[in-house]
Structures are given as C-alpha cells and as structure tokens.
Amino acid sequence: MKKRDRYLTGILLVLIGIIIGTLMAYYQQQNSVNDQAEVDVTEVKHSDRPIFSDEQLAKIDDRFLFKQISERVKPTVVYIEASVPFSGRRMPDDEIHNDEDGFWGDMIPKRAQTVGSGVIISSDGYILTNNHVIDGAVDDQIEVTLNDKRTFKGRIVGQDPTTDLAVLKIGAKNLPVVTIGNSDKVDVGEWVLAIGNPFRLRSTVTAGIVSALSRDVQIINDRMRVESFIQTDAAINKGNSGGALVNTGGELIGVNTAIASQSGNYQGYGFAVPSNLAAKVAEDLIEYGKVRRALLGVTIRSVNAATAKELQMDEIRGVQITGVSPNGAAEKAQLQADDVVLSIDGEKVSESNQLQQKVAVKHPGDIVELQIYRDGKVFTQNVELGMLESTEELASYSRQEEPEQGNGAEQKQAVQFATFEMGFRVMAVRSAPGSSIFNLIISDIRSGSPIADTGLREGFRILKVQNQKVEDLESLQDILGEITQKNELVSFTVETRNGRQKTVTFQP
Known part of the structure; x- marks a missing residue:
C-alpha cells in the first residue's frame, strides 16, 4: 500500500473514533436527563398511622405517658387571681402587679394582684391551693379561671398557715376532679409533672423527677409549721404555687408550694406539700373550717452521730424524744425523754x-x-393521739407542776416564755418531768430586729451563748444582760430543726 493511502486510512479511523465517542457521550447525556425527569415526578406518600402507638411507647418508657397525663390533669388545674392590700402583709413570691398608682393611688388604699394556681378536688367546686396565694384577699376579689376559660368568684372556705394550704369554693357543678394519690408511696427518682400557671402562662406543663423527700426548708412563717416537702427538679416558677405535682399514673402526689432560688425564678429545685397531708388539711377545712391537728405531746429532734453514741445505739436512726408533755398522749402511753421513735x-x-x-x-x-x-x-x-387546742401548745405543755412537798412553793411551769430586746422570743420546755433542765427553743423572731438577719430561725434550740451552756431562761437572761451592758458581739450555738449544730455571731 502506498504511503499516501496509509495516511488517509489512519485519518479515517481517527474520524470514525471521534464520531463514535461523540455519539456515546450524547446518549449518556440523554440518559442523565431522563433520570432527572423521573425524580421530578416521584410521588411522596403521607400516613397518619405512626410506627409505634402511644400504648406501645408507654411500655418502652414512662416519659411517653406525659402526653396522656397532661390531657387528663390539665382540666383539673385552675388559675387564681386575688386582690390583696399592698401593705400590712408580706407579699408572697408569686407575680404581683400594682392596681393603683399616682394621685388616686395616694387617695385609695393600694392593692396588688397575686396570682397562682389551684387544683379541683371535688366536682361541686372545692379547690385546693396555697394559703399565701389568697391570704389577706379582699372580699369578693378572688377570681378563679378554669381550663375551659370559664371564670368564677372564689370564696375562702378555710386557711391553714402551718402547712401553707387553703381551700376555695366556686359556684360550679360537674367539674373535672384530680385523683389524689398516696404520697407515702413516692420514691426518689420517679418521673413527675408540675402543672400550673407560671408568669400567667396558663396550663403550663413541666417534667422532672423526684429529687428528695421530707425536705424542711423553713419557708413557712409559722411556729407550728409542718414542712416535709417533696423536692423535684421539674421547673416551678412564680404562679405555680397551688398547682399540681402528679406522677406517671396521673395522680396528685403534691401541691407545688415553693422554689429554691437566689433570683426568684427557677434554678433547679421546687418543693411540694405531700398529697396525704394536703388531703387531710383540705378535708378538715371543708368539714370544720379549721384544721384539727393530732398531737403526740412531745418535743423531738433528729438523731445524729453524737446522740446515737450517747444513747448507745448501734446505728444512727430515728427521732429522739427530748421532752414529754404532762398529761399528754405520749405520757399516757408511758413514753419518756430520750426514747427514740424508730x-x-x-x-x-x-x-x-x-x-x-x-x-x-x-x-x-x-x-x-x-x-x-x-x-x-x-x-x-400504741399511742392514742390527742388534739392541739391552741398555737401556744407547741408541745402541749399547759399545766403547772404540783408544789414541792414541805415548803408550799410552786415549781417552775413545765413550759415558759420570755421575750428579749434583741428581737426574739424563747420557749423553755422542761426536758423531763421534775427535771431542772429546760430545752430553750426560739419561738418567734421579730422582723427587722438585730437577730432577724443572722441565720437564726424559729424552732432552733439554743445550746450555748458565748460558749456557756444554757439550760434555763434565767441563765440565758443573765448572759444576754451582761452582753447588752458591755455592747459585745454575741455568739449563739444552736441546734437546727434537722439536728445539726451551728454557731452564729453578730452585733446586737
């Protein structure tokens, strides 16, 4: 083959290859366009049928019950507004709005609106709430709004400052009612929901766990206070007071009452009155208009390591009886000082x-x-409980001892009171019948007094002053009298309500 023919053949083959390559690229491009067209018309299917039903989810984890619990309990929680005098009482920590300002505010007594929550406990309109939500409310100035937005005037049935609980009544029938559970069966770590109206945000639900039980945080300002709160980390804020704390069975196990906070808002912990106590108080208020308090007739303190060692106990447990009321329930049952209730x-x-x-x-x-x-x-x-007759009967000490034989002189009363210029009152309770030793308990602290901001609280037992042991009112009066004359710093060693000791020093 001639050289020229070979060149022509090579050029022809190259051209044929280019044509074939171009055709292949063209067909590939067409196929790509066709694929895209198929995506554009793909049908997206929708379904209302979930992969797991609510019942199946509930078996997996209690948290999947929150939806059903909320739907069941929210209708039983109400929103409360009360008009109260702005002066003459300590304002609660719940949200407050002034009603009168300016010229007319100077002419007309100022009032404020306190807001809170409540729980419907009977279909005919009885509502359980916190006492501080409605305490001091002006007549006919309590408004209750239901979950369905109906509004009623609330009437106070009864109040119990010692537990910070109260009962209202509204004129309604066939209301949804909360189921009250057994708070003695509550365990630390179980899931709970808090339902209320924080910051006027109606029917708000928050979730958490039970963080602790039997908390005494000393927020109830009453010498006869009963504080054994359920602690929870479910968010509780201003306006939640009186609302419901419920378990995963939808049962009321507590009435939300207070928060532990430095800012006034939620910072991790809230406290609720146990439902067993709340139910008993509510029943008494409805039936009698006041609480009929059962009384054991003793003064008590928690057993600590020192007490357990002193009493030769094999472990630290129980509650020590430090004093027995003459003719009280405990004395009739032959209980004694230094007995420990297990x-x-x-x-x-x-x-x-x-x-x-x-x-x-x-x-x-x-x-x-x-x-x-x-x-x-x-x-x-077995002990048959007595009844508290008056708030002065902190330990039911009420009668005088019999005169000593031979001299006709009367012994000191088993319970005595003394008020001190520093701004506090002390109740002296005989430690045992016939004993000359008294337990000195702070029974009242005057607001604004030198002692008010020291960390001392009502219910604290005074052990020492200036490192000197005090066992009766006379020795306490003598020591404080000397301190007042010398204008010295004063040092109190006290035992708190939970049995711990601490020392407080301040300038009187």
Missing part, C-alpha cells in the same frame, strides 16, 4: 419533720403504733 405504723422515720408530718396526717383520737428504742431494747407501743 417507726410509726410500720413506716421508718429518720428526721424530726418526717415524724411531725406523719402525725399531722392523722386525726385526734387515732391510735398509732410506735416502734421505740430505749436503753438498748426495741419495743412497740
């Missing part, structure tokens, strides 16, 4: 406020079974 009706007690709360849910005349430790032995003793 349980009541089979339920163990380890804190003084825990025992106090378990007695407070009982009725006067009820018989309780106490397990008692005494001198190394444990036995059970």
Whole structure:
C-alpha cells in the first residue's frame, strides 16, 4: 500500500473514533436527563398511622405517658387571681402587679394582684391551693379561671398557715376532679409533672423527677409549721404555687408550694406539700373550717452521730424524744425523754419533720403504733393521739407542776416564755418531768430586729451563748444582760430543726 493511502486510512479511523465517542457521550447525556425527569415526578406518600402507638411507647418508657397525663390533669388545674392590700402583709413570691398608682393611688388604699394556681378536688367546686396565694384577699376579689376559660368568684372556705394550704369554693357543678394519690408511696427518682400557671402562662406543663423527700426548708412563717416537702427538679416558677405535682399514673402526689432560688425564678429545685397531708388539711377545712391537728405531746429532734453514741445505739436512726408533755398522749402511753421513735405504723422515720408530718396526717383520737428504742431494747407501743387546742401548745405543755412537798412553793411551769430586746422570743420546755433542765427553743423572731438577719430561725434550740451552756431562761437572761451592758458581739450555738449544730455571731 502506498504511503499516501496509509495516511488517509489512519485519518479515517481517527474520524470514525471521534464520531463514535461523540455519539456515546450524547446518549449518556440523554440518559442523565431522563433520570432527572423521573425524580421530578416521584410521588411522596403521607400516613397518619405512626410506627409505634402511644400504648406501645408507654411500655418502652414512662416519659411517653406525659402526653396522656397532661390531657387528663390539665382540666383539673385552675388559675387564681386575688386582690390583696399592698401593705400590712408580706407579699408572697408569686407575680404581683400594682392596681393603683399616682394621685388616686395616694387617695385609695393600694392593692396588688397575686396570682397562682389551684387544683379541683371535688366536682361541686372545692379547690385546693396555697394559703399565701389568697391570704389577706379582699372580699369578693378572688377570681378563679378554669381550663375551659370559664371564670368564677372564689370564696375562702378555710386557711391553714402551718402547712401553707387553703381551700376555695366556686359556684360550679360537674367539674373535672384530680385523683389524689398516696404520697407515702413516692420514691426518689420517679418521673413527675408540675402543672400550673407560671408568669400567667396558663396550663403550663413541666417534667422532672423526684429529687428528695421530707425536705424542711423553713419557708413557712409559722411556729407550728409542718414542712416535709417533696423536692423535684421539674421547673416551678412564680404562679405555680397551688398547682399540681402528679406522677406517671396521673395522680396528685403534691401541691407545688415553693422554689429554691437566689433570683426568684427557677434554678433547679421546687418543693411540694405531700398529697396525704394536703388531703387531710383540705378535708378538715371543708368539714370544720379549721384544721384539727393530732398531737403526740412531745418535743423531738433528729438523731445524729453524737446522740446515737450517747444513747448507745448501734446505728444512727430515728427521732429522739427530748421532752414529754404532762398529761399528754405520749405520757399516757408511758413514753419518756430520750426514747427514740424508730417507726410509726410500720413506716421508718429518720428526721424530726418526717415524724411531725406523719402525725399531722392523722386525726385526734387515732391510735398509732410506735416502734421505740430505749436503753438498748426495741419495743412497740400504741399511742392514742390527742388534739392541739391552741398555737401556744407547741408541745402541749399547759399545766403547772404540783408544789414541792414541805415548803408550799410552786415549781417552775413545765413550759415558759420570755421575750428579749434583741428581737426574739424563747420557749423553755422542761426536758423531763421534775427535771431542772429546760430545752430553750426560739419561738418567734421579730422582723427587722438585730437577730432577724443572722441565720437564726424559729424552732432552733439554743445550746450555748458565748460558749456557756444554757439550760434555763434565767441563765440565758443573765448572759444576754451582761452582753447588752458591755455592747459585745454575741455568739449563739444552736441546734437546727434537722439536728445539726451551728454557731452564729453578730452585733446586737
């Protein structure tokens, strides 16, 4: 083949290859365009049928019950507004708005609106709430708004400052009612929901767990207070007071009452009155208009390491009886000072406020079974509870001792009171019948006094002043009198309500 023909053949083959390559690229491009066209017309299918039903999810985790619980309980929680005088009472921590300002505010007594929550406990309109939500409310100035937005005037049925609970009544029928659970069965770590109206945000639901039980945080300003709160980390804010704390069964286990906060808003912990105590208080207020408080007739404190060692106990447990009321329920049952209550009706007690709360849910005349430790032995003793007749009967000490034989002189009363210029009042309670030693308990602290901001609280027991042991009112009066004359710093060593000791120093 000639050289020229070979060149022409090569050029022809190259041209043929280019043509074939171009055709292949063209067909590939067409196929790509066709694929895109198919995507554009793809049908997206929708379905109302979930992969898992609510019932199946509920078996997986209690948190999947929150939806059903909210739907069931929200209709039983109400929103409360009360008009109260702006002066003459300590404002609660719930949201407040002034009603009158300016010229007319100077001419007309100022009022404020307190807001809170409540829980419907009967279909005919009885509502459980916190006392501080409605305390001091002007007549006919309590407004209750239901979850369905109906509004009614609320009437105060009764109030109990010692538990910060109150009952209202509205004129309505066939209302949804909350189911009250057994707060004694509540365990730390279980899921709970808090339902209320924080910051006027109606029917708000928050979730958390039970963080602790039997908390005494000393927020109720009453010498007869009963504090054994359920602690929760479910968010509770201003306006939640009186709302519901419910478990995963949708049962009311507590009435939300307070928060632990430095800012006034939620910072991690809230506190609720246990439902067993709340229910008992509500029943008494509805039936009698006041609370009929059962009384054991003792002064008590939690057992600590020092007490357990002193009483030769094998472990730190129970609540020590430090004084017995003459002719009271405990004395009639032959209980003594230094007895340790280990349980009541089979339920163990380890804190003084825990025992106090378990007695407070009982009725006067009820018989309780106490397990008692005494001198190394444990036995059970039945006690018929008495009834608290007045708020001065902190330990039911009311009668005088019999005169001493031979001299006709009267012994000191088993309970005495003294008021001191520093701004506090002390109740002296005889530690045992016939004893010359008294337990000195701070029973009242005057607001604005030198002692008010020191960290001392009502219910604290005074052990030492200026490192000197005090066991009666006379020695306390003598020491404080010397301090006042010398204008010295004063040092108190006290035992708190939970049995701990601390020392407080201040300038009187």
